[in-house]
Amino acid sequence: MTIPSIDDSIFVQRFARQPSIVSILPVKMTISGLIFDIQRFSVHDGPGIRTTVFLKGCSLRCFWCHNPEGLRMTPEVQFLPNRCLTCGECVVACGHDGQHLDEDGRSFERQHCVACGSCVEACVAEALTLAGKRMTAEAVVAEVMRDRVFYETSGGGVTLSGGEPALQPEFSAAILAQSKAEGLHTAIETCGQVPWASLEALLAVTDLVMMDLKQVDTEKHHAATGAGNERILANARQLALTRKPLVFRTPVVPGVNDTAAEIGAIAAFVRELVSLRAISSNGNGPADISWELLPFHRLAADKYRSLGLEYRARDLNPPPKDQMAVLTEAALASGVAVRAN
Ligand code: SF4
Ligand code: SF4
Structure with missing residues (x-):
């Protein structure tokens, strides 16, 4: 079976008809949403020890996606x-x-x-x-709070990932709001391909936004992910104009962005975001914008098989360490704070 098309996402269609959802807050804990996993003891999805909640449905179709079970908005x-x-x-x-x-x-x-x-x-x-399991926000937070002691000792909390958490904004906002009320640090991981209003609705209850930047050339972005990058870049600029701590993430994928020139182009965009933030804050306070390079891996092959989906990245090799070092150098040369994982 081929990868489900982006148009399969009923939520994308729904939000095409719903330009503003900021008025959703305050939130209802009885609201339910569709998740596909809750992972305890995560250490790569924000500060400290965290629980990561994975929501179903994504608005991109990156051909190397590590979470193919999160693509569709149905179980x-x-x-x-x-x-x-x-x-x-x-x-x-x-x-x-x-x-x-x-x-x-x-x-x-x-x-x-x-x-x-x-x-x-x-x-x-x-x-x-x-x-794909339907849960209320209340039930999700109850599950998250099982590890309260670890969050308290490590400065951790809860991260919403996916899939794309901003495609279920009422549900995400309810989980994040209640987690904050419990004193937890909150974070979201977003692909950025969502209406700005959906992201904006989550900002008041989110301490950290992690967002992917895969390509700054829109045609290459479309070829790799099924959509151009105009909305993503616009949302990144909007985020830069807030005071919210931001971590941009670039999965380094062979043939997509694994050259010094392509990483340099993304670096130039991140530099623009840092400048935007400096302007919007009149130079007061830290930029709180960082960038990470993450090498592609092939660990998702079994998941594709289990879903009966074609794995279009099966012939790709992860970028070797020395190549990642060269790309990190290219990124650092731009003057942007970058971390390679
Ligand atoms: S294959 Fe399983 S999940 Fe699908 S219809 Fe049959 S019982 Fe239900
Ligand atoms: S036949 Fe296989 S998949 Fe079906 S119930 Fe038995 S063990 Fe599970």
């Missing part, structure tokens, strides 16, 4: 054949002709699946899992 079944015991319980449980076990072997007919989850419940081997 979907993941099947791991190497765990299957061929017990047939899922076949019995499915009322939609989705699961098969016969003399030809074991198969999952995804085209029949309505993601009801009956087969997942029946599978004791955990060969079937459901990516």
Whole structure:
């Protein structure tokens, strides 16, 4: 199966009709949203020890995406054949002709699946899992607060990631607002391809914004992610005009942005953002803008297989350390504070 198109996202269509959502706040904790994971003890998604909540649905289709289970705004079944015991319980449980076990072997007919989850419940081997679960904001925060003691000792908190958290802004705002009320540090990771109003609605309850910058050339950006970058660059400029601490992140992907010239062009844009912030704050206070280079990796290959999706980055090799060092040098030469991971 090919990667679902961006147009599959019902939320993108919904927000195309909804230009301003800033009035949503104050928030309702009973509001629910669709998540696909809650990861405890994260140390790469903001300061300290954190819990990262992954929301379903994304407005880009980066061909190397590490979280393909977050692309669609609907639940979907993941099947791991190497765990299957061929017990047939899922076949019995499915009322939609989705699961098969016969003399030809074991198969999952995804085209029949309505993601009801009956087969997942029946599978004791955990060969079937459901990516996409509806939860209230209240339930998410209750889960996050299990690790309160670690946040207190490390200066950590909660990070909303995805997918794209700003595609479910009411739900995200409710989680962030309640987390802040509990005294937690709050952060979001965004791809930036959302209406400014959706991001703006989250800023009042977000302590740190982490945002991807993949390419400054819009045609190359479109080829790599399925969308041009005009909205992303405009949102980055808007963010620079706030006082919010910002971390920009560039996944270094072969053929997309792995040359000194391309990293230099992104560096020039980050420099512009630092200047914008200096102007907007009359030079008072720190810029609080940093930039990270993250090497592409291929760890998501099994996830694509489990979702029946084509993995278009399967032939790419991660950039070697010496190449990352050269690119980091190119970035540093621009005078921007940059960190390579
Ligand atoms: S229930 Fe699980 S282990 Fe049994 S046949 Fe289905 S997928 Fe395999
Ligand atoms: S999720 Fe429901 S419809 Fe889909 S294969 Fe499993 S039981 Fe059948």
